[in-house]
């Protein structure tokens with residue numbers, strides 16, 4: 025029997041040795057010319073296409089980007105916000121991504137439910153489309169020249185997803201905006217057809233969301249028009265099943281429908297794609313792009329892919345119209361397992377990175393097939409088939425349960441808060457990381473290469489911690505951080521220290537632009553080995569009598585930013601992580617830590633794309649966070665940090681986290697979250713970010729004071745403004761000291777002035793009373809056990 029056809033729908037774009045990062049960062053520093061940049065980029069793309077075609081894939085997506093595919097689409101369509109007009113070429117592209125003099129960057133947002141960020145298009149009032157197809161056409165030409173015309177498939181972001189993932193500032197309905205784009209898309213398709221492409225992939229990831237159920241009219245209209253150009257279209261919907269849209273989606277006038285059969289690795293509720301086909305059938309005459317190789321998981325296929333393909337054939341889909349491909353673009357995976365030298369031998373055969381996934385695609389396409397059509401769609405036999413695939417291949421719950429004590433702190437906030445550190449109004453702090461300077465990175469590299477001993481490395485790190493502490497004291501910050509210099513990354517670092525997780529040496533995955541991560545791999549039952557963060561905390565606390573925060577990454581974020589197991593559920597893994605991190609919280613407490621911060625920036629991105637699965641996710645995700653923290657004594661202040669705003673719709677879950685202090689990214693969302701917290705009558709300490717950490721611009725004192733005033737004006741905390749913390753939006757690791765020092769200094773000054781302005785005499789009296797209490801030395805309380813650390817503001821000294 026002839027093997028099935030094969031295709032790819034996206035591949036890592038960063039280069040086997042992170043060539044794109046290297047050359048772009050040099051270009052930004054004016055150390056590489058435009059010619060060099062483009063020549064490296066072309067070489068990286070050609071290599072990726074050759075790797076895919078060389079592995080035997082029939083149809084290869086002409087992927088490749090310098091920064092982000094959505095940014096490329098914005099550029100291609102020429103939907104340029106006014107503030108960038110007048111710019112062109114790479115200057116325009118990078119200005120939109122990173123901002124320029126007088127023009128703030130486009131917003132960045134999480135792409136679907138991944139740790140990849142895309143540049144958010146802006147549809148300004150009166151926006152127009154002035155397309156420039158030269159780059160995409162050039163890319164397709166190069167791809168054709170590299171692997172042959174019959175294999176090179178252009179890929180574009182579809183018009184519906186483009187509009188729905190954009191910021192619609194003109195208030196126009198989706199249909200109208202899509203209609204405005206269609207002439208440009210049609211023109212592009214016409215030109216591509218002229219180049220003799222076999223088909224065009226139109227990626228519409230948004231159609232995997234619940235919101236897409238309401239977009240039938242928009243999609244029909246769009247695809248009718250696009251199909252009129254005559255070039256075969258491949259509608260690619262990845263990241264989940266298409267749910268309720270399936271019956272009309274498969275009838276759209278496209279030649280190929282590419283679907284994701286796997287969804288999120290480790291999901292408890294199986295992806296419904298097979299079920300939908302078993303129920304409704306798949307239209308004859310169309311090709312099914314069967315995304316059966318898991319593009320989100322580093323685990324090698326354990327048999328689910330051939331089982332899914334066999335099921336499709338049994339359900340009557342003709343083998344001649346099935347294509348084997350990955351469930352989502354392989355961009356979310358590291359490139360090559362062969363680059364790793366330290367993966368345990370027993371694990372290696374069970375893993376597959378992007379390159380190895382290509383081999384799996386080919387193998388599955390060659391596997392023997394059952395007889396066609398033995399279980400007609402819509403019959404009990406079809407349902408039975410789906411059931412059996414599920415039973416064999418779905419993640420299992422380990423039944424790990426947590427008891428009520430582990431879910432609740434011993435005292436409610438109202439009772440425990442008074443036992444925790446008491447600070448002046450508008451206390452200041454930061455989110456954790458300080459600039460990861462080239463010097464720190466160099467130390468780590470030297471240590472890795474064996475040129476710097478572990479002991480010397482630790483000493484140098486201690487020096488950086490000392491610098492951070494001294495600086496914060498000098499700036500009069502209230503609650504200090506050690507600065508996280510020892511961490512490569514907030515998730516990778518924990519992956520290196522916990523049982524059941526391994527990390528890679530070169531397993532880079534693009535997070536945004538030129539910033540990459542090496543997600544750890546959860547490969548067994550996760551458990552605590554020994555304290556992870558205590559040494560650095562203790563060094564920091566020994567240098568100051570002000571409270572230093574213990575700094576942990578929460579269980580949900582570690583899970584969402586790692587490659588999870590696929591044999592047990594995400595929930596089971598989250599609880600394992602929580603029980604391990606819980607011991608870290610205790611270890612910190614035992615070392616004298618009075619404030620523990622448990623970061624959960626990825627809590628929101630883990631939300632399933634289907635709204636009806638939100639409650640299930642939030643229930644275990646928040647429980648896992650609680651299990652981590654409930655071991656804390658009432659006296660210990662638990663802080664959490666969330667970024668990426670937009671929590672209005674999960675306010676109940678945020679409240680249920682029961683953190684004593686909630687710090688949130690805020691400055692780019694116009695206080696939307698602060699208002700939402702105020703409206704929800706959120707009742708615990710909050711620290712909305714007062715300035716954007718993604719920009720090198722130093723915020724002025726006046727700017728920050730305005731921010732604080734705006735928080736107060738929302739009526740948050742029922743007007744009890746003393747519990748409003750003053751902190752930046754997020755960690756400062758990607759910033760330099762040159763802007764960090766003046767920014768923090770202005771932040772402290774702004775807090776000081778606002779304190780005087782709004783709390784005036786009261787605040788001064790309180791500080792004096794506090795200074796008079798036993799244990800307070802020179803305005804700062806000693807840190808002997810049982811005593812509360814309490815810096816007192818300068819007005820009382």
Ligand SMILES: Nc1nc2c(c(=O)[nH]1)N[C@@H](CNc1ccc(C(=O)N[C@@H](CCC(=O)N[C@@H](CCC(=O)N[C@@H](CCC(=O)O)C(=O)O)C(=O)O)C(=O)O)cc1)CN2
Pocket residue numbers: 139460462465466468469511512513514515516535536538539540541585758
């Ligand atoms: N996992 C994760 N996801 C996240 C975030 C996050 O912090 N972590 N934050 C949000 C934004 N995402 C981000 C992702 C990456 C970076 C980032 O700074 N990445 C660094 C890499 C960080 C790192 O691991 N650095 C290593 C250095 C690794 C390295 O490149 N070494 C060089 C040599 C060292 C050098 O010359 O710099 C080499 O081996 O060749 C270290 O600190 O030791 C980068 O791409 O530049 C920032 C934000 C959302 N998602």
Ligand SMILES: [Zn+2]
Pocket residue numbers: 455625665666667668689753754755
């Ligand atoms: Zn953050």
